[in-house]
Structures are given as structure tokens and as C-alpha cells.
Amino acid sequence: MTAVKILYVDDEAMALKYFERLVSPIAPVLTAISVEEGKEMLRTRGAEIAVLVSDQRMPGAHGNELLRYAREHHPTVVRMLTTAYSEMGEAIEAINAGEIYRYITKPWDLESLRADLKNALELAELRNERDSLVREKMLVQQQQMLASRITQLALVCAGFVPGDYAAGFSVFLDSAQRVGCAAPSIDWRRIDHADLMQSEAQRGVAIGQLLAQWQLDFGARVGKTPAQALTILATALAVPAQAAGESLVVPDRATLTALLDGPAQQVPTAAGVAWLAWLLWWGESVQVRQAQGGWAVSMVAAGAPGRLPDDWLADAIEQIGLAAL
Known part of the structure; x- marks a missing residue:
């Protein structure tokens, strides 16, 4: 199965609907409303997911935790964090910790958002091709x-x-x-x-x-x-x-x-x-x-x-x- 979907995790229902409407023209979108639901989605449908985008501030656990989980258990998934300007320090921390590919600031700019996600999808495809070649070489x-x-x-x-x-x-x-x-x-x-x-x-x-x-x-x-x-x-x-x-x-x-x-x-x-x-x-x-x-x-x-x-x-x-x- 080729991973081509984008998983977006946010506790705001309106944000999930808005993201899906903006992004679905370039890739299928899966959504989750919490860190735990995002982890479960990765566990059950991780093979379908090419890109993970997570909001930072959510009740119960922050997006960094989900991105860290994805890095450890699904390393080929390209990880992105979306934050408000006031949370920029947390985004930088996530980058420095190797948890994310890049961050997207809120409110989103439509063209920038789509461009960033297209780049992430291309990176995910390159990673899958690389891993396939590595597996063949290892075999x-x-x-x-x-x-x-x-x-x-x-x-x-x-x-x-x-x-x-x-x-x-x-x-x-x-x-x-x-x-x-x-x-x-x-x-x-x-x-x-x-x-x-x-x-x-x-x-x-x-x-x-x-x-x-x-x-x-x-x-x-x-x-x-x-x-x-x-x-x-x-x-x-x-x-x-x-x-x-x-x-x-x-x-x-x-x-x-x-x-x-x-x-x-x-x-x-x-x-x-x-x-x-x-x-x-x-x-x-x-x-x-x-x-x-x-x-x-x-x-x-x-x-x-x-x-x-x-x-x-x-x-x-x-x-x-x-x-x-």
C-alpha cells in the first residue's frame, strides 16, 4: 500500500473541517480530534499516511507528544506542526528535537499551506522510494x-x-x-x-x-x-x-x-x-x-x-x- 494521505489532528471541529476542505484537492485527508485518537489512527492506518500535521495546543496532551510518537513508530511519515504565533518557541523546540519537518503558523495562508503540504508529500514519496531501495539492498x-x-x-x-x-x-x-x-x-x-x-x-x-x-x-x-x-x-x-x-x-x-x-x-x-x-x-x-x-x-x-x-x-x-x- 502506498502512503498518500494526510492526517490532521486538532481538537477544534471547525479547524478539522476547514483543513479538509482546503487540502482535499491535493490529497485525501484523515482527521483526529486528540493526541490519543491521532496515535490510534497511526496504529491502525499508518501505512496509508504520508504526512502528519498536528496542532500544538490540545487538551490532555500537546501535539509534540504525537509527533514524537510518530517519529519513533512511523519514521517515514513526514511530521508538521501548526501553531499560533504565540507558540513559536514550542515549534522551534520541536524542530530542534527532530520531531518535525517544518511548522505552519496559524492563521493559515492558503497558498503557503498547500505548497508546504505538496513539498511534504513529495518528501514522503522520496522516503518511501529510498526505504524500498534499502530493503531490496538489504535482502x-x-x-x-x-x-x-x-x-x-x-x-x-x-x-x-x-x-x-x-x-x-x-x-x-x-x-x-x-x-x-x-x-x-x-x-x-x-x-x-x-x-x-x-x-x-x-x-x-x-x-x-x-x-x-x-x-x-x-x-x-x-x-x-x-x-x-x-x-x-x-x-x-x-x-x-x-x-x-x-x-x-x-x-x-x-x-x-x-x-x-x-x-x-x-x-x-x-x-x-x-x-x-x-x-x-x-x-x-x-x-x-x-x-x-x-x-x-x-x-x-x-x-x-x-x-x-x-x-x-x-x-x-x-x-x-x-x-x-
Whole structure:
């Protein structure tokens, strides 16, 4: 939905009607008679509102409070204050506090009012276009980071775990796609690209060390039955196994996906690495499906998965990336 409306808040009914009559030729107008009603309008119809104009002096709360609320919760809305000449100090204070784009003095000059509002609408449109471009850029960067994590995990598995990692790792990627792996979040306000790359490298090393430790904790694979293997997994994940030893339910999706979609700079934990470590240790096919209370992990026919195609990793990166959109 494109934001194209102007919200005007004033406790005087005549002022609301006058504003709507003057401004409706250039944009649809919404009105509210108090700060609280203005907040409610923003909460329920904020996606429609491009510009907020508020009177300053209203019973109960001043317009500054509403503008401050809009700045915090609806930052793309262009905020304007209308005041009488005697309230000019409050308007200046609002500007200095970053709460408003500009102020409009009462009584209004029709042409100036319309010109100011047209400029505000244009600014709101530019902000929306900017935010749309930023979102697209962020999505691309998040997808790139997701692909980078998959390839990094492949290298880590190959370097820290003895034997062929491909069978277990392919099951890990398949299960991540099945349960709904997202793109990792990146807070660019707190981290730059160099710091991100450093933290991702440190993260990869930490995951590798934990994978190696889990292989020691799991012990010898030879001779373990599927039921025994599931009991080992249940202990590692701290979840109860089924009485028959045929499956277990993982209540938290992040247990199966956090190594791929965990937020940037999140330190991996032993529990967070346990699922991948167990799949590498077991080396045989398992089934992951949605169940009551979470995701059910159960054994399938014994034996290693069939031979993987040469492009299995590239295909997994593509499919998980598309699913994360």
C-alpha cells in the first residue's frame, strides 16, 4: 500500500473541517480530534499516511507528544506542526528535537499551506522510494550472507569432521529448507562490512571447534542402532525421545536452522551446533516433518543416502535462497 494521505489532528471541529476542505484537492485527508485518537489512527492506518500535521495546543496532551510518537513508530511519515504565533518557541523546540519537518503558523495562508503540504508529500514519496531501495539492498545482502554461510559450513565440516561430510551436510540443508530457513538479519547501524566478515570468520571457527568436540562426545558410531542414535540426539538437544525410540520432537525451529539464519554477530553455542554435528556423526538419512509441538525427527531405512549429484551444493544454495525470500 502506498502512503498518500494526510492526517490532521486538532481538537477544534471547525479547524478539522476547514483543513479538509482546503487540502482535499491535493490529497485525501484523515482527521483526529486528540493526541490519543491521532496515535490510534497511526496504529491502525499508518501505512496509508504520508504526512502528519498536528496542532500544538490540545487538551490532555500537546501535539509534540504525537509527533514524537510518530517519529519513533512511523519514521517515514513526514511530521508538521501548526501553531499560533504565540507558540513559536514550542515549534522551534520541536524542530530542534527532530520531531518535525517544518511548522505552519496559524492563521493559515492558503497558498503557503498547500505548497508546504505538496513539498511534504513529495518528501514522503522520496522516503518511501529510498526505504524500498534499502530493503531490496538489504535482502540481497542477507541472501548473499546466507549463501556465504552455507559454503562456510561446508568448508568447516570438511575441515573439522573426519570422513565424508557430504551425506550429513546435505540432510542438514534439506531439513533447513523444509522447516523454513530465513535470511539472517544484519543490523548495519551497529556493524560495518569489515566487522561483519571478521565476526563471520570467528563464527565459522567456533562452529568447527564445537563440531569436533561433539564428535568426541558422541563416541564411536560403529554398532549404534537407530534408536540409540536418536537417544544420543535427544540428549544433545535436551529434548525427550519417544518411548519406542523411533522419533523425537524438536520444539524450536531455530535448533535446526540457527547456524544458517541466526543474526549476525550471534555467538554459536554447543546446543546450536548439536543438530549438524549429530547428522555428520550418524551419516545416514533421517526424516524431518512438521508435527504437533514442533518438528519430528525420525529414522528412515538404514543406509547412507544415495550418491549426491556434482552440483548438489549449488542446488541447495539456490533452493534455500529462494525459500528465504
